[in-house]
Amino acid sequence: MTNMALYIWYKFVGAIFRLFPINPRLIVVSNFFGKGYGDSPKYVVEEIFEQNKDYKIVWLVKKYDHNMPDKVRQVKRGTFSELYYLSTARVWIDNSRKHAGITKRKGQFYIQTWHGGIALKKIEGDSKEALTTNYIKSAKSDSKMIDVLLSNSKYFSKIFEKSFWYEGIIKETGMPRSDIFFRSTDNIKMKVRDFYGLQSNQKIALYVPTFRDDHSSDAYDLEYLKLLDELGKKFGEDWIILVRMHPNAGEYQSKVRYSSKVLDGSKYSDVNELIMSSDLVITDYSSCMFDGMLAKTRVILYTPDAKEYLSSRGMYFSLAELPFPHGKNNEELRRIIRTYDDDRMREAYRKFAKIVGMVDDGGASKRVVDLISDQIGEVK
Template sequence: MKNLKDSSYTRRAFRAVFVVLGKLPKKKKLVVFESFHAKQFSDNPRAIYEYMKEHYPDYTLLWSVDKSAIKLFEEFKVPYIQRFTINWFWTFPRAEYWVNNVRLPLWMPKPKGTVYLQTWHGTPLKKLGLDIEEVHMPNTKTDSYKKNFVLESEKWDYLISPNSYSSEIFKRAFHYNGEVIESGYPRNDILSNSSETLVSNLKKDLGIAEHKKVMLYAPTWRDNEFYQKGKYKFEFQFDLKNWEKEFGDDWVLLSRMHYLVAENFDFSAYEGIVYDVSRYPDIRDLYLASDLLITDYSSVFFDYAILNRPVIFFMYDLENYRDQLRGFYIDIEKDAPGPIVQTESELFQAIQELKDMDVQSNQAFAKFKKRFTSLEDGRATERVVQAFLK
């Protein structure tokens, strides 16, 4: 079935149906949302949906959902249509608004009269789109990868940017000439508006004892380490037994893999110490519940800095990632809002040094925060919605 769905014949047929139905009268005030290829209820689209649900009751809000994610949306009691079904084809091309945070399938043209809000999903550290010199992803040619980005960005009417630094990069890397809403990220409003009660409840929901402190490990994927297209390998570069011996009495570790990483980690030997939260619906809750972040090249640290909590960069393959795979937009060794480490012993030492530190007293952290998070005042969603509904 999957091969049939992915065949060029099926894509052409889908496109033809989509074009015809897109010419029918628009369903006014219908907003259709997607997050991470219709598989998540998360990120900027979720924040916009929740805001509109509260403040715009006269709008119809629907999620486009992959079959694999139906259970999740039913648990959240979120109205949805299953992707690529008859009802979906009847609805999606006729919606007045689309809200999405990644690229749509290439065969989906944007109908005339549809307003497409592209939220994207992070402040960029690693190079994006047209700025990538050579693409190392499986079954992907550099020229076609870049061409496809241009074809996608031509559909966008609005693009959200979290800061002026991102606006400049997005316009160039996506070859985007439309309107940029430089607003801060809607998904980060909750980080500015959180309460101690919310954090306490999140820990309870995760099954973490109130007295335990929480480390969040959230690395990204490596373009050249894969099983197949869209399924990437990942191997821990620090020993969990050693981590438990060093920190297990006072801390728990939340392991959050990128959604493209295919590994199923077995942490049963560390029950109550290490938690696999890769499938947890939204990382924003994990930010709030944690006291310290360990990451590498993921954009999560730009958001996490809003909370004024320590960040450690475990970049064990820095030279290769920087010089061969992607390249960076900033001088991370100079501008990182926390220490860069490359070995297990360096990582553990950095944790010991930072775990009780007030990062706001650190000049580098303050400078970083001013540059990248100055718009994150808890009202980004309001600004975005007012801009694209005008």
């Protein structure tokens, strides 16, 4: 379906369903345009279940997600059912932009969690030259409908104010998806190890780079086995590496030579559970570096194409301003590992969190559910 056809579909067919009454206890959730159960919306829904709220949850998906809780109804995007539930829900929760053809009606409440907290790469209006006309149209339409936009720091709130085409309420609740980093880790670590069949003494390095706009794979030249050997020498124990590419670089994932030491990190549904279970996170320009910081996990940036990438995308911080060591080739990366200092890491994380005014403390999901309860309570 073309973008114009989809616009007509949402705009005019959706108008029919807007004649139906709003269900005061219905919540419609979406994650990355139908990707499935994950990111901040997942943790908000889990908090709803934890509080035994009597809400009906509908989740919009591209295809059936086996990780979805049985209590959540899955509805395929681009169907009459999607339009019906969007038109009759009291609350929308999303972490990405909604299509420009989707219209919010009076009496509905839209919470935008976004899909990142602190960001390195410039977003939305700050990088509009890299965005399509259709995306900008959808972004501006989406921002007009948002009732509350979530932030996890003073710094990111300011970015939202100037770049998000949004003039509404920003609440510094923290990111619901980051709550996991303030919980007990044992069960999650065991879950990840069981999934991959790992022994209790095996250490995990997680390689999770972002995509390149030109779809080049030249920067994904990490020397896995030499890296693992260096990690063993520095920290002891037996190490494995999980390789998890960005969905937009999925074609590279299929080219990785997997073994008993190099495993497919894309098979696991929740990247934050992987971060929490890892002893080292290696990324490049992905915001997951800040998730690793919240998890108090070692983070190293591998940036062989830093000059080209930074000039093409634009960044809010220089690499030198970040609390993570960075290497531009495999030898530099191994040298960083040889000299890594955990005490220096913890102090760098503390200083950076203070500079940007981070508010994540493990209570974001509860704050969002309290917000939902206040809104749903208004409808009799």
